[in-house]
Amino acid sequence: MLLPFSLSLAAGRIVSWARPAVALWILAVSTTVLAVACVVSLAALVLTGLYLVPAFAELNHFVRHLCTPSAHLMGAMAVLAACALGIGGLCLGCSAVRHGRTLRAAQRKVAELPVVGDLCVIDSPRPDAYALPGRVNRIVVTAGMLRSLRAAEREVLFAHERAHNAERHHYFLAVAEIAANCHPALRRVRDAIRLAAELAADEAAARAVGDRKLAAVAVARAALASHEAGPTTRPYLTLGAETGPVAHRVTTLLEPSAPRTTASRWLAVIAALVVLLSAGAAVAGVLHLRHEVGEAQGVVPR
Numbered sequence: 015m016l017l018p019f020s021l022s023l024a025a026g027r028i029v030s031w032a033r034p035a036v037a038l039w040i041l042a043v044s045t046t047v048l049a050v051a052c053v054v055s056l057a058a059l060v061l062t063g064l065y066l067v068p069a070f071a072e073l074n075h076f077v078r079h080l081c082t083p084s085a086h087l088m089g090a091m092a093v094l095a096a097c098a099l100g101i102g103g104l105c106l107g108c109s110a111v112r113h114g115r116t117l118r119a120a121q122r123k124v125a126e127l128p129v130v131g132d133l134c135v136i137d138s139p140r141p142d143a144y145a146l147p148g149r150v151n152r153i154v155v156t157a158g159m160l161r162s163l164r165a166a167e168r169e170v171l172f173a174h175e176r177a178h179n180a181e182r183h184h185y186f187l188a189v190a191e192i193a194a195n196c197h198p199a200l201r202r203v204r205d206a207i208r209l210a211a212e213l214a215a216d217e218a219a220a221r222a223v224g225d226r227k228l229a230a231v232a233v234a235r236a237a238l239a240s241h242e243a244g245p246t247t248r249p250y251l252t253l254g255a256e257t258g259p260v261a262h263r264v265t266t267l268l269e270p271s272a273p274r275t276t277a278s279r280w281l282a283v284i285a286a287l288v289v290l291l292s293a294g295a296a297v298a299g300v301l302h303l304r305h306e307v308g309e310a311q312g313v314v315p316r
Contacts, residue, residue: 015055017292018048018199021285025206028281034214035181040285041207042186045200047289049193051296053102056095058299063092065307076310106195113191116249121148132179133172135160141239143171144252145178153179154252162239163232170219170232175253177218183211184251191250209262211253216263230267233260 021044029037064070065080066089082088124134124146134146136156143155153175163171178184190204220229237260 015052015197017288017295018052018197018203020288021045021048022199022202024281024284025203028285029206029210029213031281034210034217036282038183038186038207038210038214040282041203041210042189044285044289045193045203045207046189048292049196049200051292052197053099054296055299056099058296058303059088059095060092060099062303063089063096065310066092071310074307074311078310078312080310081306102195102197106192109191109195113250117147117251120146120154120249120252124148124152124154132176141236141242142248143175143236144248145175145183146249146252147179147182147184151179159236159239163235166223166228167232167235170223170229171236173219173222174215174229174233177215177222178211178253181211181214181218183215183253186211187251187253208253209259212263213266215253216267220267226267230264233267234264 021041025041028040031037032040062080062082065074065076066082066085071080123136127134127136129152132151133153133155136142136154138156139158140156141159141162143153143159146152146154153172155171155175159171160168186207190200190207194201194204216229216233219232220226223229
């Protein structure tokens with residue numbers, strides 16, 4: 015339960031020092047394992063507390079009491095764990111309903127409009143553009159955004175959004191959102207995953223047009239136009255060229271830092287150790303509980 019805080023502290027450095035695509039995978043895999051380990055640990059605590067209830071113990075054919083350090087302490091921890099699981103499950107359910115509703119609304123809106131290839135243009139003066147996932151991935155851009163950019167900058171915008179769809183970045187966002195509801199420390203990692211996805215799409219757009227300065231200018235111009243129009247209401251699982259910490263993204267495109275191979279490897283090793291420790295602790299706890307239950311049932315000798 016404590017190890018996710020270490021990943022939260024290291025997430026920013028992983029994004030800064032590793033290549034965006036590599037950082038995205040490191041954070042996504044680490045976040046997934048840590049979230050699962052936390053849920054398993056909480057569930058094991060709840061189950062331990064239930065085994066201390068005489069009626070539940072009798073139902074499971076216990077011939078002796080479950081061996082625990084303190085029945086009162088374990089009972090209190092089980093109640094806290096049950097509350098944590100309940101709150102997390104409620105938040106996750108609300109998040110899934112909210113984001114699912116906005117995503118389906120956006121998909122229905124695009125389905126009613128003409129599409130050229132993978133591009134859908136919405137007749138709206140508000141500058142906006144994003145990659146819309148679905149059965150067929152689309153690039154959604156408003157007329158206001160097209161008027162805000164020059165022809166070459168539009169190519170950067172389209173390449174950026176196509177990179178999001180091609181690399182399935184919406185799946186990474188979905189994993190990050192689920193994990194963020196499993197442990198509060200993983201909310202900061204969720205933001206780092208979103209930034210890594212944007213940086214990865216920026217790099218893909220710069221390679222597609224062959225001009226990093228043009229890509230930086232396009233990102234800055236799109237962000238400025240969108241910012242002046244006010245906050246957007248696009249679905250959470252959509253990513254756009256003008257979202258995220260734009261100043262950091264523009265700086266990265268204009269002055270790409272030299273790959274810190276050694277630092278990246280050490281960060282990957284640290285993340286792997288955190289993941290292994292968390293997963294190992296969860297598995298060890300479950301195996302220990304299974305052994306104690308076997309002893310209480312008389313199946314396993316003391």
